[in-house]
Structures are given as C-alpha cells and as structure tokens.
Amino acid sequence: MSLIVDLLLMLIDVTYSILCAVVRTFLHPRLKSIDGELCLITGAGGVLGRLFALEFAKEGAHLILWDCNTAANEQTAQLARKLGVEVRTYTVDLSKRQSIYETAGRVRAEVGDVDILVNNAGVVAGQRLLECPDELLERTLLVNCHALFWMTKAFLPQMKARNHGHIVTIASALGLFTTAFVEDYCASKFGAVGFHESLAHELRAENHYGIKTTLVCPYIIDTGMFAGCEIRKEIQSLIPPLEPLYTAQ
C-alpha cells in the first residue's frame, strides 16, 4: 500500500516538475543584471569554471578566478579579459582551509567585497572504495563540501553587512540520488545540497532577502570528469551527457 502511495506521490512530483519546466521554457524567469558586479569563481581553470567565467564576463561582471592549476586559470583570465572586464587570478588549494582563508584575505584587501560567489570546483576519486587511497576519498569531501563552509565564512559577512550578494553551489544530480562506485562524490554532493538548503533557510530566517542562493544539480556533462561513466545502453540515447556550454548558460 505504502509503495502505491509513494509511487503516486512521485508521479505528482514529476508531473509538477515537468509542468514548471514547460512553463519556464515559454515564460523565462526575469534575469537580474550583474553588470559591474564582482564575481568569484572557484575551479575557473576547469571546463565549466571557464565557461561560467566567460558567461559572467559577457554580462559585464568583473572576475576573481580561483584554481589550483595556475596555467589553466591564467588561460581563462586571458579569454575573459578580451571581453573587456577586469580579471584577477589566485592560485589556491581548496582542500586546505588555511589556503582558502589566506587567499580570501588577499581578495578582500586587494579587490574588495565579492557580490557573487560561484562554488564550482569539484573532484571525484574515480576509484573503487576499497582500492582507493584514503587521502583521495578525503580530498573529495574537503574540496566539494568542506570548502563550502570556509568560502561562505570568508565572504558571507560582507554580503550580510550590505544585504547584497549571491552564493551559487554547483552540486550534482548525484547530490539528489545515487549510483554505484561514487561513494565519495555522492557523500560530498549530498553534503553540498544540504549545505545550500540550510544556508538558504538561514538567510530567509534573518530577513537577508538581498542575498540570493542558487543550487545547480546537473546530470553528466561532457567535460571529461566522468568520461568513463556510462548508463544502461537502452536509455543512453534518450539521456545523453549535457553540453558544457548549455549547462553553464
């Protein structure tokens, strides 16, 4: 009996979500202007991070780009500068709390208050749990989940003081449901989703309506991060990987 009720509830939920998506296809939500805003993107040397940087730059936002890969981060910066915005790059290890706090201090001193924070950097161990070195499993939690605490502690106070800001969490569909062999990733992304939801509640409870939050939970994107990941052959063509540019836009 409870299985039938569960199935019915799921059907109502899915139907409602599809209806909302159809309505949004025709009635686009109002876009807010980010012209002149200061936007910090983590993992900006990666595939999605670079595309986010370029999309934000096209809208006139100035950029602060963070990545552990200095060369890739600089490449993103060069591409963004061609679009006429100011860009600063910082090399940082998001798996280390001290590295985050030190770099955040430099940003506050050298550039000023961040308006939009895009927590995009992410990693996956990519090995079976029992064969995976402990450090690699730990790193996934540190980068995908713990870093959200430290980034928010570093930049939310100035947002609260101005009642202005936006915190974007790039989580994953694997923060909403699970599949096999990605225990570290699922644990970290479920953590990211929980973090986002609690933070959104906090901002509402404190009447900080000028600070927005956005949670992004994409399915597999064609960036190479999940290159070996395949779904059942029968449904592969029905749900192909997402295009990186489509996802960023």
Ligand SMILES: NC(=O)C1=CN([C@@H]2O[C@H](COP(=O)(O)OP(=O)(O)OC[C@H]3O[C@@H](n4cnc5c(N)ncnc54)[C@H](OP(=O)(O)O)[C@@H]3O)[C@@H](O)[C@H]2O)C=CC1
């Ligand atoms: N690709 C996919 O299928 C999906 C991805 N996502 C999420 O989207 C986000 C972006 O993914 P994607 O663009 O594919 O990944 P990429 O690997 O292309 O980009 C991630 C970037 O983050 C950097 N990075 C990794 N670890 C650290 C660290 N400790 N400190 C600082 N920077 C670091 C990487 O540097 P380096 O390359 O040197 O490690 C890289 O430049 C991630 O959060 C991911 O979980 C969500 C759903 C699906």
Ligand SMILES: CC1=C(/C=C/C(C)=C/C=C/C(C)=C/C=O)C(C)(C)CCC1
């Ligand atoms: C869509 C879908 C499925 C597979 C989902 C997968 C495999 C998602 C992987 C997401 C990743 C790797 C995200 C990275 O952040 C199932 C379970 C077959 C059931 C049918 C719907």
